Amino acid sequence: MHKILIPTPLADNLPPPETPAATLSDHAVLSLEGPDAVAFAHAQFSSEVTSLAVGQWQWSAWLTPKGRVIALFALARRGEQELVMVVPDYPVDTLAATLQRYVFRRKLKIAVRPDLPVRGVMAPPAQASGALLGESADGLELDRSDAGGARHWRIGGQATAGITPVADWRRHDLRHGLPRLPEDQREQWTPQQLSLDRLHAYSVKKGCYPGQEIVARTHFLGKAKRALVLFESDAPPHPGSTVGDGVRDIGEVICVQDGVPAVSLAVMPLERESATLAADGIALKETPLLD
Numbered sequence: 671m672h673k674i675l676i677p678t679p680l681a682d683n684l685p686p687p688e689t690p691a692a693t694l695s696d697h698a699v700l701s702l703e704g705p706d707a708v709a710f711a712h713a714q715f716s717s718e719v720t721s722l723a724v725g726q727w728q729w730s731a732w733l734t735p736k737g738r739v740i741a742l743f744a745l746a747r748r749g750e751q752e753l754v755m756v757v758p759d760y761p762v763d764t765l766a767a768t769l770q771r772y773v774f775r776r777k778l779k780i781a782v783r784p785d786l787p788v789r790g791v792m793a794p795p796a797q798a799s800g801a802l803l804g805e806s807a808d809g810l811e812l813d814r815s816d817a818g819g820a821r822h823w824r825i826g827g828q829a830t831a832g833i834t835p836v837a838d839w840r841r842h843d844l845r846h847g848l849p850r851l852p853e854d855q856r857e858q859w860t861p862q863q864l865s866l867d868r869l870h871a872y873s874v875k876k877g878c879y880p881g882q883e884i885v886a887r888t889h890f891l892g893k894a895k896r897a898l899v900l901f902e903s904d905a906p907p908h909p910g911s912t913v914g915d916g917v918r919d920i921g922e923v924i925c926v927q928d929g930v931p932a933v934s935l936a937v938m939p940l941e942r943e944s945a946t947l948a949a950d951g952i953a954l955k956e957t958p959l960l961d
Contacts, residue, residue, distance in 0.1 A: 692836050696850075697788035698762040699825060700755040700769075704778030707753050713879055714772060715745065716861060716872035722747045727812060729871035731861060732769075737884030738857045739864055741765060742849065742871065744812065744823075754810065756788060756823060758843075759850055786810075786826040790839040794820040816846050817960040841927045844935050847898055847959040850925045852909050859924070861885055862894035863937050868959075896921075899938040900957045906932035907949035913938065915945035923949050931955075 702711055712719035717730035727746035731739050741760040748754050757765060766780050773780070786809060795813045797804035804811040809826020821842065843850055849864045861872045862885070874889040876882075888894050899921070901913075906928040913921035913936050921938035936949070947954045 692790050692839065694758075694788045694790050694823075694836055694839060696836070696840075697756060697758050697823075699783040699786040699788060700757060700762050700766055701748075701781050701783050701786075702753040702755070702778055703751060703781070704776075705751055706776035707751055707778040708747070710773065710776050710778055711745065711753055712876070714769065716866075716879060716881070716885070717745065717870070718873045718876050719745065719753075720876075724749060729866070729869040731866060731871050732765075733861070733879070733881030733885070734857050735880050737860050737881035737888075739849075739851070739859055739861060739866070740857055742851065742864075742866070742869075746810065746812065748805070748810070754783075754786075754825075756812070756825065759852070760856070789824040790814075790821065790836070791824055792819070792821050792838070795822040816842070818842050818845060837927060837929065841929060841933055844925060844927055844933050845900060845957075845960050847900065847935070849898065849935055852925065854910055855924045859937060860888060860894075862888050863896045863898075864924075865898040865959075894940070896937050896939055898924075898935050898959070900959050901934045901936060901947075901949075901954040902931040902957050903934065903949075903952050903954050904931060905952050907934055907952050907954070911949040913947055913949045913954065915943075915947055921947075933957075 708719055715730040715732055717728050722728055724747050727744055730745040731742045733739055741757060744756040746754045762782050766782050769780055794815065795804060795811045797811065806827065809824065812823040812825060814821050814823055840850060847865055847868050866872055872885055874886045906926045907923050909923055909926055911923045912919040913923060920942060921936045923934050923936045926932065926934040
């Protein structure tokens with residue numbers, strides 16, 4: 671769980687205009703607002719939402735009844751009755767419409783927020799350090815710093831000049847084990863298979879939510895047999911490609927970012943023999959995930 675600081679406005683402390691920043695066109699924001707917003711999110715999402723205090727954020731996911739991940743996102747509690755979801759990759763118009771089906775008589779409004787663009791900044795946040803966040807009248811600042819260096823999301827507010835490629839942000843995510851799911855990889859994998867325990871993105875103790883029974887059973891019976899593995903390669907394999915050891919297929923590539931080297935995340939068996947691995951005929955080199 672991560673804390674949000676709500677101190678003096680960010681405007682006086684924003685990084686200089688030359689701070690490298692890029693609008694992350696593959697990220698978007700939803701808001702849930704109303705007396706029942708927190709209860710609704712707690713009943714639908716995989717994380718402990720009711721214990722999320724105002725001024726805190728956490729990773730969370732929405733699952734199918736069979737415990738497969740539909741979408742992974744950051745969830746911030748901006749007020750007593752307001753939550754903000756920062757959603758990579760998944761079309762938020764579709765997500766909002768689908769969530770709306772489960773509102774029934776609950777008192778909340780689900781809204782797509784085009785007024786809150788998400789920008790990736792490869793620099794420390796203006797006010798915060800570590801896992802701390804800041805907020806101003808025109809937006810949020812969410813620290814995403816990690817073992818790869820300082821970076822943060824700037825959500826809303828004015829654009830800053832810069833040339834940081836969106837691909838660089840995505841490479842950071844993959845190297846740190848944040849799965850970026852393309853359409854054909856959604857609803858395919860459990861939180862354990864995507865190693866979402868590294869993000870504390872699901873709970874095995876809270877009450878019912880879609881997929882909770884599968885998640886809890888897998889946890890308590892010790893049946894998680896696969897998890898994420900990071901690979902480097904000279905060329906990018908395709909998402910959905912099988913990973914083989916020359917004899918049989920043992921895993922599947924779920925997301926890729928090209929570059930030198932190309933990086934990819936694959937769901938692989940926790941127990942496997944050492945072997946030369948390849949996908950799409952491309953040799954894969956296993957590399958440790960960064961913290």
